[in-house]
Amino acid sequence: MPILNKDMTLCISLSARPSNNGTRFHNFLYEELGMNWIYKAFAPTDLAQAIAGVRGLGIRGCAISMPYKEDVIALVDRMDASASAIDSVNTIVNDDGVLTAYNTDYSAIATLIARNGLDPAATVLLRGSGGMAKATAAAFRDAGFRAVTIVARSEGAGRALADLYGFAWAPDLGERTADILVNITPIGMAGGLEEHTLSFPESAVDAAATVFDVVALPAETPLISVGRAAGKRIITGAEVATLQALEQFVLYTGVRPDDDLVDAAAAFMRAS
Numbered sequence: 335m336p337i338l339n340k341d342m343t344l345c346i347s348l349s350a351r352p353s354n355n356g357t358r359f360h361n362f363l364y365e366e367l368g369m370n371w372i373y374k375a376f377a378p379t380d381l382a383q384a385i386a387g388v389r390g391l392g393i394r395g396c397a398i399s400m401p402y403k404e405d406v407i408a409l410v411d412r413m414d415a416s417a418s419a420i421d422s423v424n425t426i427v428n429d430d431g432v433l434t435a436y437n438t439d440y441s442a443i444a445t446l447i448a449r450n451g452l453d454p455a456a457t458v459l460l461r462g463s464g465g466m467a468k469a470t471a472a473a474f475r476d477a478g479f480r481a482v483t484i485v486a487r488s489e490g491a492g493r494a495l496a497d498l499y500g501f502a503w504a505p506d507l508g509e510r511t512a513d514i515l516v517n518i519t520p521i522g523m524a525g526g527l528e529e530h531t532l533s534f535p536e537s538a539v540d541a542a543a544t545v546f547d548v549v550a551l552p553a554e555t556p557l558i559s560v561g562r563a564a565g566k567r568i569i570t571g572a573e574v575a576t577l578q579a580l581e582q583f584v585l586y587t588g589v590r591p592d593d594d595l596v597d598a599a600a601a602f603m604r605a606s
């Protein structure tokens with residue numbers, strides 16, 4: 335990593351509970367590619383002030399994580415189609431003070447659905463209703479899935495998301511089972527109040543064929559651990575984090591690293 339200097343380009347992330355994932359991934363690539371860039375994670379106390387800082391300080395790129403993916407919409411200048419189509423933002427690019435919002439979560443989820451050969455005829459339980467849930471629901475809808483139930487305690491947010499994509503809504507899991515389980519809540523996230531909680535009951539895991547947890551930290555969440563032990567197909571939040579971070583890196587820098595370098599960056603990220 336270059337010694338800090340006045341010409342260094344800064345990229346950041348904003349999250350209520352920052353992890354080292356993006357920091358390690360981006361900084362690893364900067365160093366390997368010999369770039370005079372640096373990446374730093376922040377937990378803002380005031381989102382509007384933080385975004386004003388991105389604009390005013392010439393910060394090149396800004397990743398947006400929970401719970402700011404919808405709130406940030408009012409603070410940017412332009413919405414790329416990837417963000418406007420689902421009213422959710424995970425990436426901001428600053429071009430001379432003009433802030434354009436994108437969503438690379440959607441493309442990451444879509445890639446993983448295709449890569450794992452998930453059958454559009456399968457039933458899906460999708461737990462969550464926030465910005466990441468919008469990206470995930472849109473990716474499943476666009477991949478041809480129809481038998482999807484959005485599980486969300488908030489009837490307003492849950493029904494709105496379900497209606498948007500033609501899915502069903504349920505306020506709780508109850509005894510429901512499905513072929514594919516997808517967790518898009520903070521349940522199981524490191525450092526949270528529900529860090530050690532299973533986001534779906536073991537009976538649902540036993541009945542499923544695929545277990546997908548979008549939580550990236552830790553990579554081995556309680557849901558992933560139980561699913562792996564039960565011999566299910568596993569899709570982890572670490573995989574999502576790698577794919578979406580790669581597209582952010584490309585948006586910020588205009589450089590697309592080769593596959594071997596991306597794999598090395600992902601391994602370095604997971605080692606944190």
